[in-house]
Amino acid sequence: MPSLATHISSVPPSGIRRIYELAAELDGVISLGIGEPDLPVAPHILAAGSDAWLRDDTNYTANGGIPPLREAIVAKLARENSLDVDVEQVWVTTGATGALHLAMELMLAAGDEILIPDPGYTTFTMSARLIDAVPVSYALRAENGFLPDVADLERIVTSRTRVLLINSPSNPLGTVLDEGKLTELLAFAQRHDLWVLSDEVYEYFTYGPRHTSIASLDEDDRVFSAFSLSKTYALTGARVGYLVTPPGLARTMRTVQETTISCVNSPAQAAAVAAIEGDHSHVAEAREHYRGNLEAACALLDERGIRYLRPHGAFYLWVDMQHVAGGDVAGWAERFLVHERVAVAPGSAFGRSGEGWIRICVASTLADLLEGLSRLPAPGVPDGA
Numbered sequence: 205m206p207s208l209a210t211h212i213s214s215v216p217p218s219g220i221r222r223i224y225e226l227a228a229e230l231d232g233v234i235s236l237g238i239g240e241p242d243l244p245v246a247p248h249i250l251a252a253g254s255d256a257w258l259r260d261d262t263n264y265t266a267n268g269g270i271p272p273l274r275e276a277i278v279a280k281l282a283r284e285n286s287l288d289v290d291v292e293q294v295w296v297t298t299g300a301t302g303a304l305h306l307a308m309e310l311m312l313a314a315g316d317e318i319l320i321p322d323p324g325y326t327t328f329t330m331s332a333r334l335i336d337a338v339p340v341s342y343a344l345r346a347e348n349g350f351l352p353d354v355a356d357l358e359r360i361v362t363s364r365t366r367v368l369l370i371n372s373p374s375n376p377l378g379t380v381l382d383e384g385k386l387t388e389l390l391a392f393a394q395r396h397d398l399w400v401l402s403d404e405v406y407e408y409f410t411y412g413p414r415h416t417s418i419a420s421l422d423e424d425d426r427v428f429s430a431f432s433l434s435k436t437y438a439l440t441g442a443r444v445g446y447l448v449t450p451p452g453l454a455r456t457m458r459t460v461q462e463t464t465i466s467c468v469n470s471p472a473q474a475a476a477v478a479a480i481e482g483d484h485s486h487v488a489e490a491r492e493h494y495r496g497n498l499e500a501a502c503a504l505l506d507e508r509g510i511r512y513l514r515p516h517g518a519f520y521l522w523v524d525m526q527h528v529a530g531g532d533v534a535g536w537a538e539r540f541l542v543h544e545r546v547a548v549a550p551g552s553a554f555g556r557s558g559e560g561w562i563r564i565c566v567a568s569t570l571a572d573l574l575e576g577l578s579r580l581p582a583p584g585v586p587d588g589a
């Protein structure tokens with residue numbers, strides 16, 4: 205067999221999938237590992253998708269998406285994100301995964317560097333490697349409240365750096381970047397003439413601080429923003445997201461989108477229009493469900509003396525397991541899964557800074573969540589895993 209392109213072997217596997225696959229082989233597992241909403245999709249969204257199938261609405265669409273969807277997104281961006289964009293700046297993609305990859309393809313040539321949060325969502329590194337770019341981690345450290353520190357960024361930026369990637373609300377941390385921090389990050393990007401790639405897939409799930417889109421602060425067209433319908437509407441398998449670009453790139457975008465996916469499947473786009481334009485009470489209910497679960501989970505961890513980072517967004521808890529991880533939290537998470545039948549994501553799957561920590565997804569029933577957390581070993585108590 206001939207060999208694959210040399211850089212392909214540098215794409216790291218996802219450390220979360222490993223736990224997922226192991227969990228699938230075991231019975232009676234409480235699943236707190238995968239970042240998937242546990243609530244059903246609202247009926248009006250399902251109806252719009254299935255009506256499109258039944259109408260045989262199954263042809264190719266324009267590369268950027270069907271006009272009603274792009275228009276619905278433009279209106280949503282004005283309403284929710286304080287972004288005033290033209291329809292030609294909105295590109296419907298295969299989830300935010302597609303949006304992030306598309307943006308990286310546009311901005312990065314082989315060998316170019318992209319600054320990526322550590323801990324950060326696994327695909328950021330994988331996507332950069334897939335196009336032979338170089339992901340350079342910036343650590344989100346406990347002593348800084350796990351927020352990006354511009355002094356750290358200044359130390360690692362080089363003449364090859366092209367992009368600063370940010371993610372707020374953060375997976376896996378649940379941190380939210382406020383306007384002051386976003387302004388600092390934008391100024392850093394301006395100083396070094398970098399693009400900013402902003403992942404905002406958890407925009408609807410904040411608990412206290414409001415979500416701010418960094419593009420609303422952008423004065424010189426350097427921000428690409430990736431959004432998704434996956435988490436907001438529990439539509440993970442429909443694969444609909446969108447990339448919002450600076451103005452003037454439509455011709456290039458059309459070509460790149462044509463080459464990679466042509467377009468997103470049309471029934472899913474019809475469902476997306478209904479999701480964005482329809483009643484949002486189910487989104488508010490989902491937010492309250494996650495907020496309630498997070499509060500109950502934090503109370504239990506406080507009671508048990510287990511340290512964690514108090515989240516302000518997304519639906520994750522970042523929990524300190526250094527008292528049992530022994531420098532290999534991935535190995536510990538596997539043993540914990542086998543012995544205690546609870547799947548959690550090892551922090552090391554999100555980057556080197558995640559060693560010793562785990563990510564708990566609270567998008568589950570409250571009973572499962574509390575039972576799973578009650579099986580975590582507390583400091584000072586012998587660990588069976």
Ligand SMILES: Cc1ncc(COP(=O)(O)O)c(C=O)c1O
Nearest residue numbers: 239299300301325375432434445
């Ligand atoms: C931060 C972040 N970005 C992007 C994604 C990908 O989402 P999508 O389903 O829209 O591709 C996820 C999914 O977990 C995520 O957590």
